[in-house]
Amino acid sequence: MIALPPGSASQLRCCHASGCRSAGGEALLQALQEAARDTGGTLTVKGVGCLRLCGRGPLVAWDGPGGTALFGDLRPAQAGDLVRLASPGDHEERRRDGQGSQAGSQPARGSDPIVPSTDQDTGSAAPGGAEAQPEAAMAALASQRLDLEQPFFALQRPLVLEHCGLIDPDSLDEALERGAYAQLQRCLRELSPEQVRAEIRLSGLRGRGGAGYPTGLKWDTVALQPEGPRYVVCNADEGDPGAFMNRSVLEGDPHRLLEGIAIAAYAVGAERGYIYVRAEYPLAIARMRRALAQARQRGLFGGAPGTASFQFDLEVRVGAGAYVCGEETALLASIQGRRGCPRPRPPFPAQSGLWGAPTLINNVETLATVPVILRMGSEAYAAIGTPTSPGTKVFALSGAVRHTGLVEVPLGTALRTIVETIGGGSLEQPGVPGGGALKAVQTGGPSGGCIPADHLDTPVDYESLRALGAMMGSGGMVVVDTGTPMPLLARHFMAFSVSESCGKCVPCRAGTVQLAALLDRFVEHRAEPADLQRLEQLCAMVRDTSLCGLGQAAPSPVLSTLRWFRAEYESGIAGP
Amino acid sequence: MSVITLSIDGQPVAVPAGSSLLQAVRAAGIRLPTLCHLDGLSPVGACRLCLVQVEGVSRLLPACASEASEGLQVQTDTPELREYRRMAVELFFAEGNHECAYCVANGDCELQDVAVTVGMDHSRFPYRWPNRSVDASHPLFSLDHNRCILCTRCVRVCDEIEAAHVWDVAERGAHCRIIAGLDQPWGEVDACTHCGKCVDVCPTGALFHKADGTAEKHPDRERAQHLRRARDQHEWQHR
Numbered sequence: 001m002i003a004l005p006p007g008s009a010s011q012l013r014c015c016h017a018s019g020c021r022s023a024g025g026e027a028l029l030q031a032l033q034e035a036a037r038d039t040g041g042t043l044t045v046k047g048v049g050c051l052r053l054c055g056r057g058p059l060v061a062w063d064g065p066g067g068t069a070l071f072g073d074l075r076p077a078q079a080g081d082l083v084r085l086a087s088p089g090d091h092e093e094r095r096r097d098g099q100g101s102q103a104g105s106q107p108a109r110g111s112d113p114i115v116p117s118t119d120q121d122t123g124s125a126a127p128g129g130a131e132a133q134p135e136a137a138m139a140a141l142a143s144q145r146l147d148l149e150q151p152f153f154a155l156q157r158p159l160v161l162e163h164c165g166l167i168d169p170d171s172l173d174e175a176l177e178r179g180a181y182a183q184l185q186r187c188l189r190e191l192s193p194e195q196v197r198a199e200i201r202l203s204g205l206r207g208r209g210g211a212g213y214p215t216g217l218k219w220d221t222v223a224l225q226p227e228g229p230r231y232v233v234c235n236a237d238e239g240d241p242g243a244f245m246n247r248s249v250l251e252g253d254p255h256r257l258l259e260g261i262a263i264a265a266y267a268v269g270a271e272r273g274y275i276y277v278r279a280e281y282p283l284a285i286a287r288m289r290r291a292l293a294q295a296r297q298r299g300l301f302g303g304a305p306g307t308a309s310f311q312f313d314l315e316v317r318v319g320a321g322a323y324v325c326g327e328e329t330a331l332l333a334s335i336q337g338r339r340g341c342p343r344p345r346p347p348f349p350a351q352s353g354l355w356g357a358p359t360l361i362n363n364v365e366t367l368a369t370v371p372v373i374l375r376m377g378s379e380a381y382a383a384i385g386t387p388t389s390p391g392t393k394v395f396a397l398s399g400a401v402r403h404t405g406l407v408e409v410p411l412g413t414a415l416r417t418i419v420e421t422i423g424g425g426s427l428e429q430p431g432v433p434g435g436g437a438l439k440a441v442q443t444g445g446p447s448g449g450c451i452p453a454d455h456l457d458t459p460v461d462y463e464s465l466r467a468l469g470a471m472m473g474s475g476g477m478v479v480v481d482t483g484t485p486m487p488l489l490a491r492h493f494m495a496f497s498v499s500e501s502c503g504k505c506v507p508c509r510a511g512t513v514q515l516a517a518l519l520d521r522f523v524e525h526r527a528e529p530a531d532l533q534r535l536e537q538l539c540a541m542v543r544d545t546s547l548c549g550l551g552q553a554a555p556s557p558v559l560s561t562l563r564w565f566r567a568e569y570e571s572g573i574a575g576p
Numbered sequence: 577m578s579v580i581t582l583s584i585d586g587q588p589v590a591v592p593a594g595s596s597l598l599q600a601v602r603a604a605g606i607r608l609p610t611l612c613h614l615d616g617l618s619p620v621g622a623c624r625l626c627l628v629q630v631e632g633v634s635r636l637l638p639a640c641a642s643e644a645s646e647g648l649q650v651q652t653d654t655p656e657l658r659e660y661r662r663m664a665v666e667l668f669f670a671e672g673n674h675e676c677a678y679c680v681a682n683g684d685c686e687l688q689d690v691a692v693t694v695g696m697d698h699s700r701f702p703y704r705w706p707n708r709s710v711d712a713s714h715p716l717f718s719l720d721h722n723r724c725i726l727c728t729r730c731v732r733v734c735d736e737i738e739a740a741h742v743w744d745v746a747e748r749g750a751h752c753r754i755i756a757g758l759d760q761p762w763g764e765v766d767a768c769t770h771c772g773k774c775v776d777v778c779p780t781g782a783l784f785h786k787a788d789g790t791a792e793k794h795p796d797r798e799r800a801q802h803l804r805r806a807r808d809q810h811e812w813q814h815r
Contacts, residue, residue: 339744343641344620344621344637344641344642346642498749498750499748500749502748502749503745503747503752504726505621505622505623505624506622506668506671509671509749509752510667510671512749513671513704513750538663541659541663541664544635544660545636546624547621547638
């Protein structure tokens with residue numbers, strides 16, 4: 001998965017991104033750091049960003065002399081065992097003086113209220129037990145070791161996530177060692193803004209926020225506006241249910257994003273930028289702010305020495321966490337201190353955005369791809385993926401699938417490869433009637449749709465998904481099994497749209513409420529025959545007349561499930 | 577002043593450059609229903625009643641918030657638009673508590689007028705009957721949230737014409753409601769100048785004079801337009 005840095009000492013990389021933290025990753029990291037103090041510096045422990053197989057978190061990667069090993073489902077109580085495993089010399093020494101298990105488990109004692117302390121954990125075993133207990137602990141760890149050759153890792157092609165999980169996100173030095181800001185410096189030294197834009201245009205990169213608008217074209221539109229102030233905005237208001245791609249970049253490799261934003265600013269002539277992050281991402285906010293402070297301190301932003309021609313500074317703006325604020329005009333209103341409501345377009349933000357000035361808005365993943373394109377060259381990047389959807393895309397794979405987590409693959413990869421090979425297929429659910437078999441894949445969150453299981457060979461690109469009534473969205477991918485009724489799934493997403501509508505326009509504000517009520521009737525098998533027609537008519541009305549993308553896309557989960565699973569709606573109609 | 581020509585429902589129309597599509601539609605003598613729009617206030621495109629089809633544009637455009645341009649082919653009255661308009665009015669009626677017989681605006685209500693215009697004689701959607709309050713704390717006026725359709729004319733007239741910004745919108749989605757001050761009783765908001773412009777521009781019986789009884793509301797919706805024009809043309813400038 002992640003190559004061991006040549007000549008490096010043995011190290012443990014513990015994921016302390018949000019996913020693993022929610023499973024106890026932070027306590028594990030602390031326990032590992034405490035346990036490693038006694039190793040005399042032969043072993044380093046550091047917190048890193050997402051290690052991708054989130055369903056098995058907390059995850060720890062061990063880079064040792066023999067390569068890299070990955071462990072999952074760890075408990076803080078296992079920190080000592082893991083440290084002893086990673087520092088074998090130390091381990092032997094401790095075993096000889098009979099303190100092995102005690103030293104190993106000391107940091108975890110009492111730190112995990114869920115896992116009860118055992119004799120093995122506490123080291124208070126009967127005389128002679130110290131020899132046997134570590135063997136059992138090692139066997140337990142061995143069973144938690146994950147195969148890095150398994151398709152989940154082997155079939156991925158991390159470009160955006162290449163350093164995520166490898167570097168300490170709080171360390172600018174580590175990022176610099178991996179080449180951070182090299183492309184920014186190169187742009188400033190060697191390339192004109194026009195040349196940078198040409199590279200992005202030729203790469204064929206399309207916006208990763210969902211709509212897939214050509215990024216180069218958007219950059220050109222902003223750059224070619226009349227003289228005057230202009231802005232760059234990074235849309236980090238990720239709010240789709242089941243999506244955490246952007247969060248992983250923000251938490252795992254913040255300098256990559258900062259570099260991408262700075263390059264974009266240089267390319268379009270902006271002197272000021274904003275990263276708009278929702279308040280629900282406190283860790284991402286903290287890491288972005290720290291990274292920004294580090295970059296400023298080193299003079300990478302704000303008029304760095306030797307870069308007099310490039311004056312650029314950034315600010316992290318925290319949004320209250322309204323889904324609609326991911327819509328670009330609502331996001332701009334929110335940055336300006338106004339209520340986060342969309343406005344009709346045109347004018348588009350590229351023409352008139354923040355304070356009426358031309359404003360470039362790109363998604364996190366889009367901007368994080370920019371340094372990769374410049375490093376590889378547009379031609380090499382365009383060769384990945386398909387001719388109309390080049391490059392890689394990060395997906396957040398979740399739901400009824402065996403391996404859940406982050407998956408970065410070339411666009412055009414078959415959905416079956418992602419779900420069945422990389423994801424390991426649907427999760428068996430013994431005891432759930434009909435549960436277990438893969439029924440559909442929901443892509444694109446509340447704006448997207450369902451792709452039925454018999455279309456799994458579809459290549460995942462912008463056009464193919466749209467043709468099936470789904471969409472790429474920002475990359476959420478929820479696997480649905482046969483135990484899930486589709487009207488219920490549609491109702492779930494509609495409830496989200498109802499609660500997240502800004503309330504400005506009537507189709508979205510009142511139409512989604514009526515759609516949710518109609519769906520209730522199908523879910524509860526009390527619909528009337530006329531309700532089906534009413535549902536379709538109202539879906540069309542809300543889709544065609546809503547002011548912004550939230551309302552326009554809100555009926556998509558209903559329309560796509562109606563298209564592929566109509567019989568389930570018909571069975572929701574009450575008999576005479 | 578440059579003039580542009582465009583076609584509205586097949587009829588050629590000439591309007592000054594910079595005109596909105598709604599102005600062009602009206603110049604063609606076509607009555608296009610609106611609720612959130614009021615001349616003199618900034619357009620917001622929220623009620624979606626003035627949506628029109630423009631040839632070559634895949635999405636429907638709100639005429640009030642879209643600029644007319646040379647050579648546009650605009651349709652205002654297709655079967656699809658008629659159906660959508662009617663559905664929007666049904667949604668308005670179903671989301672609030674609009675009982676005309678007990679309303680101060682009965683007979684002088686724009687929502688009522690629009691319902692007649694689009695031929696809405698009943699709603700296909702069940703009424704939600706939300707539990708909404710009445711604010712009678714102001715000495716001169718009252719706010720009945722039951723009649724409010726969230727057109728935000730009051731918000732805009734108070735901000736853009738009176739410059740007091742007493743009104744705003746709180747909450748989201750179906751919970752949206754108009755608030756005074758920092759969500760205070762209207763009568764306790766010091767910024768309110770008691771000018772009554774919000775009452776004048778309200779299209780329904782949501783804002784009304786306390787003295788008004790049933791079917792007695794007498795709004796003055798042209799006042800905002802007159803004030804904006806007078807201000808823009810410096811009619812009150814001291815010599």
